[in-house]
Amino acid sequence: MGRWLGLLVLLCFGTGLFSHLLQEPPAFLAGDLPTRPVWGYRLTQGLHVASGTAAIPLLLAKLWTVYPRLFVRPPVRGLRHALERLSVAVLVATALLEVFLGLLNTVQWYPWPYSFRSVHWALAWLLVGALLLHLAVQAPAITAHWRARSPGTRRLPADDEPNRRSLLRGVTAAVGAVTAVSVGQSLTPLRDLTLLAPRHPGHGTQGLPVNRTAAQAAIPPAELRDWRLRVAGPRTYQLTRVELARLPQHRARLPIACVEGWSKVADWEGVRLRDLLERSGAPPGARIRIVSLQRRGGYGVSELGESYARDPLTLLALRLNGEVLSADHGYPARLIAPNRPGALQTKWVSRIEVLS
Numbered sequence: 001m002g003r004w005l006g007l008l009v010l011l012c013f014g015t016g017l018f019s020h021l022l023q024e025p026p027a028f029l030a031g032d033l034p035t036r037p038v039w040g041y042r043l044t045q046g047l048h049v050a051s052g053t054a055a056i057p058l059l060l061a062k063l064w065t066v067y068p069r070l071f072v073r074p075p076v077r078g079l080r081h082a083l084e085r086l087s088v089a090v091l092v093a094t095a096l097l098e099v100f101l102g103l104l105n106t107v108q109w110y111p112w113p114y115s116f117r118s119v120h121w122a123l124a125w126l127l128v129g130a131l132l133l134h135l136a137v138q139a140p141a142i143t144a145h146w147r148a149r150s151p152g153t154r155r156l157p158a159d160d161e162p163n164r165r166s167l168l169r170g171v172t173a174a175v176g177a178v179t180a181v182s183v184g185q186s187l188t189p190l191r192d193l194t195l196l197a198p199r200h201p202g203h204g205t206q207g208l209p210v211n212r213t214a215a216q217a218a219i220p221p222a223e224l225r226d227w228r229l230r231v232a233g234p235r236t237y238q239l240t241r242v243e244l245a246r247l248p249q250h251r252a253r254l255p256i257a258c259v260e261g262w263s264k265v266a267d268w269e270g271v272r273l274r275d276l277l278e279r280s281g282a283p284p285g286a287r288i289r290i291v292s293l294q295r296r297g298g299y300g301v302s303e304l305g306e307s308y309a310r311d312p313l314t315l316l317a318l319r320l321n322g323e324v325l326s327a328d329h330g331y332p333a334r335l336i337a338p339n340r341p342g343a344l345q346t347k348w349v350s351r352i353e354v355l356s
């Protein structure tokens with residue numbers, strides 16, 4: 001169980017780092033983030049949430065097998081032992097907190113006052129550090145186990161064997177069950193099994209789930225009536241929605257991949273961002289800021305580096321799945337770019353700013 005758990009933690013950590021990198025790239029990488037494959041983030045974030053979810057029953061079972069060690073006497077046998085127990089305490093605490101914070105995030109429940117992302121990020125490093133320490137401390141026991149190749153020495157006492165088997169069977173069933181009823185949120189062929197996932201890929205207007213509705217974002221209807229897209233650059237200009245729709249329109253088939261785990265492909269149609277930027281005289285390599293009409297909550301602003309801004313698939317979309325964007329999907333216009341976290345696909349765009 002430890003080995004499987006270790007693999008899941010590794011997968012979750014790696015995909016989590018990738019997600020963090022895309023959302024908060026260091027300055028030297030911000031212009032070169034990968035835009036291919038277009039479904040890259042869909043895959044990695046789907047794996048992130050699926051591996052984190054699968055780790056929960058495995059972690060609980062693993063803790064159950066070792067909890068009697070909490071009560072060993074004497075509790076501390078010296079400095080080395082004390083440090084070792086402390087590192088295990090950090091490992092257990094961070095592992096439990098990390099997976100449960102992640103789980104609460106997937107259901108969009110934030111019952112704490114701090115930023116989910118920075119806490120999840122910091123805990124991940126603590127967890128991986130404590131895990132490495134744990135592996136180092138246990139290295140002698142691990143090598144001894146693998147050296148004891150003869151079948152007799154590795155087996156449990158005969159009357160424990162049925163217990164071991166039924167525990168493993170139970171844990172496998174639990175991991176399989178939570179995975180089967182939640183993974184359909186991103187692995188859409190399994191969507192009919194989706195019981196636990198908070199966003200069902202089949203629900204939502206225009207065939208796409210909605211994370212925050214126009215009402216929740218407090219989009220003022222009055223501002224939609226005389227909406228103009230303002231592009232602020234060396235040559236600032238404004239366009240009405242009718243004027244935007246008269247510019248050359250392009251199509252892109254791209255997924256929305258939410259950091260909370262659900263994802264779905266859709267057909268988008270609109271104006272290429274790079275055409276809008278060219279018209280404003282944006283210099284090559286400029287950072288771009290997309291600003292929403294939104295009044296309430298996060299994700300009202302996002303930034304794009306060069307690789308996204310110049311990509312022919314990055315659109316200021318006016319249409320979704322063959323219809324005019326609905327209010328909840330970002331009418332009058334929303335950003336859609338390849339291999340980009342859903343949270344940064346800004347809806348209800350009102351301004352595009354050329355930053356540098």
Ligand SMILES: Nc1nc2c(c(=O)[nH]1)N[C@H]1C(S)=C(S)[C@@H](COP(=O)(O)O)O[C@H]1N2
Pocket residue numbers: 208209210211212217256257258259292294297298299300301328329330342343344345346347348
């Ligand atoms: N202005 C704004 N844009 C936003 C959001 C938001 O809250 N406000 N939510 C983001 C998130 S978290 C996701 S996953 C996608 C979802 O897009 P959809 O609701 O059209 O499916 O929109 C993104 N764009």
Ligand SMILES: [Mo]
Pocket residue numbers: 211257258259260342343
């Ligand atoms: Mo999202």
